[in-house]
Amino acid sequence: MLKSGIVVSSMTLISRVLGLVRDVVVANLMGAGAAADVFFFANKIPNFLRRLFAEGAFAQAFVPVLTEVKAHQDKAELEDFVAKVSGTLGAIVFITAIVGVVLSPVLAALFGTGWFIDYLNDEPDGANFELASVMLKITFPYIFFISLTGFAGAVLNTLNKFAVAAFTPVLLNLSIIACAWLFAERLEQPAFALAWGVFIGGIVQLLFQLPFLYRAGLLVKPKWGWRDPNVTKVRILMIPALFGVSVSQINLLLDTLIASFLMTGSISWLYYSDRLLEFPLGLFGIAIATVILPALSRNHVGKDNQGFKNNLDWAFKIICLLGIPAATALVLLAFPLLMVIFQRGEFSVVDAQMASYSLIAYGSGLLGFMLVKILAPAFYARQDTRTPVKYGIITMATNMLFNLIFAIPFGYVGLAIATAMSGTLNAILLYQRLHRQGIYKLRRDTLSFIIKVVLASIFMGISIYIFNLNFAWGSTNLMARVNMLIKLVVLGISVFAISLILVGIRPSHLKIQKSI
Known part of the structure; x- marks a missing residue:
């Protein structure tokens, strides 16, 4: 599954990079008008x-x-x-x-x-x-x-x-x-x-x-x-x-409906920030979900409950390993990413700043969005579609409530906050149901693994924040921005990798365990 996940992730990377190129073309052509x-x-x-x-x-x-x-x-x-x-x-x-x-x-x-x-x-x-x-x-x-x-x-x-x-x-x-x-x-x-x-x-x-x-x-x-x-x-x-x-997509449509009442540019700012959110979500979350569903389906058909739990636990660990640092970096580098990728032509510095606010809000819910991608297939592989839809209804209703609460004081950013909160709630509800039914529960070693990933992400985040503290993104040329962003990315990856080693994570921890 790891090999298949790498294949899907690699192909998805090519697609997402070209997707960003496409969005750069759109931004250059029309900006956020x-x-x-x-x-x-x-x-x-x-x-x-x-x-x-x-x-x-x-x-x-x-x-x-x-x-x-x-x-x-x-x-x-x-x-x-x-x-x-x-x-x-x-x-x-x-x-x-x-x-x-x-x-x-x-x-x-x-x-x-x-x-x-x-x-x-x-x-x-x-x-x-x-x-x-x-x-x-x-x-x-x-x-x-x-x-x-x-x-x-x-x-x-x-x-x-x-x-x-x-x-x-x-x-x-x-x-x-x-x-x-x-x-x-x-x-x-x-x-x-x-x-x-x-x-x-x-x-x-x-x-x-x-x-x-x-x-x-x-x-x-x-x-x-x-x-x-x-x-x-x-x-x-x-x-x-x-x-x-498709709860998240319905929520995005509701966001579009509400954003049509807001200031011009709201839909575009939400779009550009959502596109950057989709990059790690597709590269990691959807890639793992793509390979996990057939595997879980085979486990269910073959009545291999142990294999089902092992595969789902592996997916949970991989998602946390990739999702937690990705969310951290996305929040901290929201404005730099938008400046480097989109700020040219009709897409102004102001547009980048405005879109960065919604990207920060979306980024806070990235891990929840990614976990839904692997937890929902655990039900679908068992041919249980009723449970996810029940929680989907709860999530959608919650998102509508959050929209009303946050859209008035925060505008389009409030819509992004509502989407992130409801997505996280959806992941929590799905996991709790799996836990109560005895289908899957986090192991102690998995919880320890996640805590270590969080610590490594914190170290990474602190290093990125300090290194980026005094750089003037809005008043430098494109090459200077690209150079600085590359340094930040290399720094973040290096600090994260070293921190993983220091806290005790090894490649063997990424193998599918043979016992619960």
Whole structure:
């Protein structure tokens, strides 16, 4: 699993780096103005549905059932199951895409209520509503292509071919960058070039994965199979998971709705800070979650309770080892990171400062977000989707309450605070449930390991803070900033690594334990 995790993490690193390059292009092109707000808005809704139909609820429901079919049935039945799932999923998301295109003005009014009210009152920001309606027509079909891409990736992951699915998002980033470079200056509204990049990227990603499915012998003709017993099982598992696994995305949509009432730039500042949050979350949290779900599913199907606990404990330790120092560094280096990566063109120093506040708030919840990625699969591998959805409802309600509490005094930063707090609560609830059911509880050696990681992260944080104390990020040139950030990163990694050794952590502690 460690080898597979490194493969996924490496591919994800390439994707995230190109994602940052894409965001640099967007920041340089549009900064944090009204057009940027609209593009991020129009991209967020299909991305939310992507988390439901592709990477999120569908994968969590599909992989355990696919693992069961693969273990207990022959190749012909496996091919028939894949055909029926692909046909059923494809038909549903195709209809969803068409409905989304037709009802794009309704969606723009629903999730961009502030803009819609301005439109009705003939205010200047009302133009954002019209632009969002048109842009949604371009970006919404992405849900069809990326859902089938997610399906193909889930099949390949179950076959332990993790690299293909992990690399695929690179093609989306390349598509958006290419469209921005080729068409932005030729269009009256540059944001449309980015929207077309999303559309084309969805097609390219799907086409890229098809040959790998063919080589695996599972590129089969799609069939409608709504009432097939195994498809029904996926459907039953997926319905509650649609909510449970995507709570964070629903919270982000609620943030967007509230942010549309706030000052111009709020949506963009939240977006840029969220993008930097997604870097370690994808690189570490999602990478480990990707390899842990098939492993836990095999443990459950094989009735290997000991292996289930061992694998989950290993994932918990790895997440803490990577997540705690990542969260510490993200909070301390929020402004420097934004200055180095985005501050150019239309993206000003003020934009970097404003986005850094929400990044600090998001960073405080990074460990919680990462833990959810491995704790929720512990339920899905056991084909229990009800428990995560129950806690998802609690988390969403809590997030709405926190939004009301913090948005008024702190604006968009309050939305980020609410998201971080609710994400952490979700992780706590999931762990407590696993503990009460006797499925998993932290071992003493794991708790000791986590305490040592915290100590090493504190030493790292102190060194970064002192070294960075007197550097004027807002009044130096780009090369000086890059040079200083590199020094801070090298210093942080070095201090953290040395501190781990001093507190007694060794490579052997990262192996999967054989006993509870």
